[in-house]
Amino acid sequence: MTRTFLGMPATAPKGVGQLRGAEPFPAAARRALADAQLRRNLGHATATIRAKSGAVIGEVPDWEQLRAAGSAIKADVLARLPELLEQLEAQVTAAGGVVHWAADANEANAIVVDLVRATGSDRVIKVKSMATQEIGLNEAFESAGIVPVETDLAELIVQLGDDRPSHILVPAIHRNRAEIREIFLRAMPGVDPALTDEPAVLAAAARRFLRQAFLSTPVAVSGANFAVAETGTLAVVESEGNGRMCLTLPETLITVMGVEKVVPAWRDLDVFLQLLPRASTGERMNPYTSMWTGVTPGDGPQEFHLVLLDNGRSAVLADEVGRQALHCIRCSACLNVCPVYERTGGHAYGSVYPGPIGAVLSPQLTGVADNASLPYASSLCGACYDACPVKINIPELLVHLRDQAPHPPGESAVMAAAAYAMDHPALFAAAQRATRLRRLTGRRGQALPPPLSGWTAGRDLPDPPTQTFRQWWASR
Amino acid sequence: MTAREVILARLRAALDTAAPLPVEVPRDYRRDGPADLDRLVDRLTDYRAHVHQVAEAEVADTIAGIVPAAASIVVPPGLPPAWLPPTVTVLPDDDLDNARIAAADAVVTAAAVAIADTGTVVLDGSSDQGRRVLSLLPDLHICVVHTAQVVATVPAALARLTPRRPLTWISGPSATSDIELTRVEGVHGPRTLHVILLP
Structure with missing residues (x-):
């Protein structure tokens, strides 16, 4: 392998992580559509979240100005990505953190597994993170004899149910309360057999189950919603407090983030801390947001590692049209408004990134040939573009990627015949x-x-x- | 080539193939506005926080009305002692271990900033707010906010905060909507949040 080749934009490697489905979208979607329970659960959940989000967005008189600013900040980030990452690295290092670089999923998994091993712990607590799902970190932990404990309620439901996440924000959106009760009774050690299916009772069961893990596990892994280059500050938004537990209690914290999550300046959080909660959970502000800069003596983890992940992002950046998919702040508003997602659910997309954003992000991270059916998993109705808080033109991207996808061999012959006629x-x-x-x-x-x-x-x-x-x- | 060099070279090569134009970020969004206390109370209450508007001299009585008699209360080192009722057992944070913090009935802290638009209080680890773990493990959090600390918007709050400090933004008690999108208050963080708003 030559140095030139190493330094060229590269897609995410095969055989690791969860960016490629086992079958094309139409085949997977057909099976999902036959599941009436799934369609009821999805229809209820997406309608609820659309109504909540619409109401709190309606309260904000300058929503369009915020969207415009968010879109421009992200475009600016991509234009200056290398220098911003170097600045972030310098700031995190100056604040007592250690920065690692991972060109792909295999490198990232190896770095994190080694860091956990160095703590001597055979268990790690995890905050919900798309990046660590993307790279298949839990599988890497299990191969290394380390038990990963997912602490987000929905991720816990998915983990205990030996299931796959189906939504970016609400990974167990495909399960209703009765199914969740069944999973807890079957797979949660020490659960009260008299458990009911009331959401409050189920949440209390998770609280009891995880408390001991929070207090006794010396190392945590998180993702990051934002990383401020100017200050070296990391931010995680969440609801349940499991994030605060993982970010506060352990001695060692390891954060894995995609390189595109960096923002230039502190004041850029002005924009994203308003856009994200209202577009994603439909709240004015999510219950908890944690921000930390390196290590704070006497408060929280005294060892902090930041892993910067490429895993195909450089290849997305190389496409002048496609690169806007890297603006995504993982709010999942596009899933909730998509008529296709609402009917098929997230599993049909194969990748951890489902819905409209997944249909444009996954094929670019893997190379279009490996996810060739996803750019067609859309009616091009445009609802996703309207809903996107950072104005990603998803329909434009879908058409752009359809151009790049392999076409059926007969198509060019038919087109040539039509042109001749x-x-x-x-x-x-x-x-x-x-x-x-x-x-x-x-x-x-x-x-x-x-x-x-x-x-x-x-x-x-x-x-x-x-x-x-x-x-x-x-x-x- | 290290992974760092590989990634930076890849990103530079990606930008070289189609160099983006320099971007001007429009910042005509609202930066600030009048700090509306009624709005703060409305937003806090809407997200199931309990709000008490009292004079500073009444803080101890207010707390006595919230916690059970003889409750054990975790307290950061710089909290004004006059805020605490004589009926409670005070656990000052002289490096308390996690088990003792978790076993306490409540924690009382001050705040750095509150945001009216979103019903948020922000803690920044100052001596009257303490380590992050203090306001995390007890099941009841009582947060005392001065009117002068209330701002209208998220941008106004960020402008007042110091990035280098560990920051915790709190909007209502811990909650989840992971089961059928039904909001349930109280998962891992404090299940009850009281905000005492001083003039």
């Missing part, structure tokens, strides 16, 4: 007459024969008009 008036008129034959075939004629049947697998062929424009013109 349109170039020859007599042939075109004959073709138009031929379409009228289909009027005689009735409903069966609404599908095309192979090799064109793929086009009509999910849609009816439109009825041809009784008269073409040319015929009408000739008869005037």
Whole structure:
């Protein structure tokens, strides 16, 4: 491998992490659509969160100014990413932290596993983090004989249920209260057998179960919502207090963040701390936000490691159109408004990043060939663009990526034939007459024969008009 | 080549292939406004915090009305002693271990800033607020805020805060919406939050 090659933008490696599904979206979606319980759970949850979010966004008179500022800050971050990361590294180091760089998932997992081993602990408590799911950190821990304990309630439900997360913000959105009670009764050690399915009772069971882990585990792993280059400050937003526990109680804290999470200045939090909670949980402010800069003597972890992760982000950055997917602040507003996500749920997307943002981010992180069906997992209705607090033009990205996805071999032949016919008036008129034959075939004629049947697998062929424009013109 | 060099080279190469234009960030959003106490109370209450508007001389009586008699209360070193009722057992934080903090009935702290728009109090680890763990493990948190500490907006709060300090932004008690998007107050952090608002 040459030095030049090493330094070129690279996609995320295969065989590690959770960015690639086992099957294409249409196959996975078909199975999800057949699950009536799943569709009820999703419909209820997404409608609830849309209403909450809409109400608190309506309270903010300058929401559009905040969106514009958020979008511009993120564009500025990408334009200056290398220098901002160097500045962040210098500030974190000056404040007593240690910065590590991981070119891909394998490197990141190895760094974190080694850091945990160095503490001597065989257990680690975790704050919900998309980056660590992306790289498959829990699997790496298990291979190394380290037990990862997910402390976010939804992540705990997913972990105890031996399940996969299906939403960025509410990973157990596909489970209802009765199913969660079943999972706790089956898999939570020491749970009260008289557990009811009241959400408050289920939350109290998780509180009791995790308290001891919080107080006795010497090392935690978190993600980061924001990292301020100017000050070296990291920020984690959360609701339950499990984040505060992990960020405060252990002796060692390891934070894994994608390189795009850096923001230039302290005042940039003006914008994101307003956009994120209202767009994601539909709250004016999430219950808890923790900010820390390196190590504070006498308060919280006395050893802090920050792992900066590429894992395909440099490849996304190299695409002039596609790079706006790196603006994402993981609020999941686009999932909640998407008519496709609302019906299929998150598992159908294969990657840890589901929904509209997943359909544009996952294929870019892996290379489009490895997630070729995802750019088509959309009706291009545009609701995601309207909902995005940092104005990512997801429909534009979907079309851009469809261009790059491998096309069926017959497609170019059909297009060439169509172009030839349109170039020859007599042939075109004959073709138009031929379409009228289909009027005689009735409903069966609404599908095309192979090799064109793929086009009509999910849609009816439109009825041809009784008269073409040319015929009408000739008869005037 | 170290991973650091690899990543920085990759990012620079990515930007070289299609160099972005310099970006001007529009900052015409609201920076500040009148600090509306009624709004703060409304927002705190909406997220299930209990609010008491009293004079400073009444803080001890107010706390006595919140906690059970003979309650054990964790207290950061710089908290004004006059705020504490004589009926309680005070546990000053002289490096208390986590088990003792967790076993206490309540914690009383001051605050650094409060935000009216969002119903948020921010602690910054000053001596009247203490280490982060103090306000985390007890099940009841009583937070005393002066009117002069109340600002209207998130940008105004950030402008008053010092990034180098460990900051905890608190908006209501600990909560989750992870089960069917139903909000449940009280998971791992304090399940009850009282805010005492002084003139």
